[in-house]
Amino acid sequence: MSECTHDCSTCGESCSERQEPQSLLKEHHPEAHIGKVFGVVSGKGGVGKSMVTSQLAVTMRRRGYQVGVLDADVTGPSIPKAFGIHGQAMGSEAGLYPMVSKTGIQVMSTNLLLPNETDPVIWRGPVISGVVQQFWTDVLWNCDYLFVDMPPGTGDVSLSVFQSIPLDGIVIVASPQELVSMVVEKAVKMAEMMEVPIVGLVENMSYVACPDCGKKIYLFGQGKTAQAAERHHLPVLAEMPIDPALAALTDAGDIESFQGSWLDQAADKLEGK
Numbered sequence: 001m002s003e004c005t006h007d008c009s010t011c012g013e014s015c016s017e018r019q020e021p022q023s024l025l026k027e028h029h030p031e032a033h034i035g036k037v038f039g040v041v042s043g044k045g046g047v048g049k050s051m052v053t054s055q056l057a058v059t060m061r062r063r064g065y066q067v068g069v070l071d072a073d074v075t076g077p078s079i080p081k082a083f084g085i086h087g088q089a090m091g092s093e094a095g096l097y098p099m100v101s102k103t104g105i106q107v108m109s110t111n112l113l114l115p116n117e118t119d120p121v122i123w124r125g126p127v128i129s130g131v132v133q134q135f136w137t138d139v140l141w142n143c144d145y146l147f148v149d150m151p152p153g154t155g156d157v158s159l160s161v162f163q164s165i166p167l168d169g170i171v172i173v174a175s176p177q178e179l180v181s182m183v184v185e186k187a188v189k190m191a192e193m194m195e196v197p198i199v200g201l202v203e204n205m206s207y208v209a210c211p212d213c214g215k216k217i218y219l220f221g222q223g224k225t226a227q228a229a230e231r232h233h234l235p236v237l238a239e240m241p242i243d244p245a246l247a248a249l250t251d252a253g254d255i256e257s258f259q260g261s262w263l264d265q266a267a268d269k270l271e272g273k
């Protein structure tokens with residue numbers, strides 16, 4: 001037996017000093033008010049996780065709640081841009097203040113801390129995980145619903161978010177192609193292993209609506225969501241179309257003007273209806 005470091009997490013010996021495993025969950029800032037916390041995850045990048053996070057935040061804000069978005073996608077932050085938020089977040093001895101969007105949604109993201117928002121974040125995993133934890137522990141949130149835009153995939157930053165932030169549930173976002181692959185399954189299994197309830201599945205980019213007749217064209221085939229949902233015993237919360245207007249609103253920093261009621265059912269579920 002090697003010399004004891006009193007750090008049971010690095011040792012498998014069963015000695016008298018061994019303590020029960022400790023929770024890695026962190027407390028939020030003592031002066032913050034945070035109601036429910038939902039993570040938005042995807043198996044891989046580019047499927048519209050940030051789009052769904054933003055729209056969920058807007059939908060809950062339209063229902064009259066105080067809402068925050070914690071952008072945990074540290075190396076690819078896209079939340080501030082979607083909300084048209086630029087500049088640097090301010091801090092004081094009391095803590096770090098989230099920036100606030102046009103309709104009053106609170107946002108914290110690495111892009112709001114960098115001197116230049118186009119600077120790349122070239123930090124290693126533990127530093128990135130530390131920053132995400134600080135967005136939880138040091139930010140003076142005041143929200144009924146906090147959405148965490150998780151990094152894509154099931155890597156170490158996602159794991160760190162699951163371990164340190166007490167999530168009330170996660171929403172899984174997937175594109176039709178992704179639904180038939182194993183990546184969604186990995187995200188589902190990660191949530192199950194971390195014992196975080198899955199609220200349900202949002203299929204993004206499900207179809208295109210013909211601008212002339214409104215007919216839905218399922219570019220990647222129809223019915224995959226239902227099959228995948230059944231396989232994983234998950235409720236389908238929404239099927240969102242590919243809508244050029246949505247991409248344009250994101251590019252213009254005006255996602256709060258989006259029209260569409262795709263996420264109403266998801267919002268009902270978050271409200272516990």
Ligand SMILES: Nc1ncnc2c1ncn2[C@@H]1O[C@H](COP(=O)(O)OP(=O)(O)OP(=O)(O)O)[C@@H](O)[C@H]1O
Pocket residue numbers: 042044045046047048049050051052073076078151152204205240241242243244246247250251
């Ligand atoms: N339903 C949609 N209709 C039109 N454009 C969309 C839709 N969903 C996403 N997009 C666009 O696709 C791009 C990728 O979306 P988004 O950034 O939300 O993906 P992501 O899964 O968060 O990616 P990453 O994890 O790499 O940050 C963005 O330019 C976004 O505006």
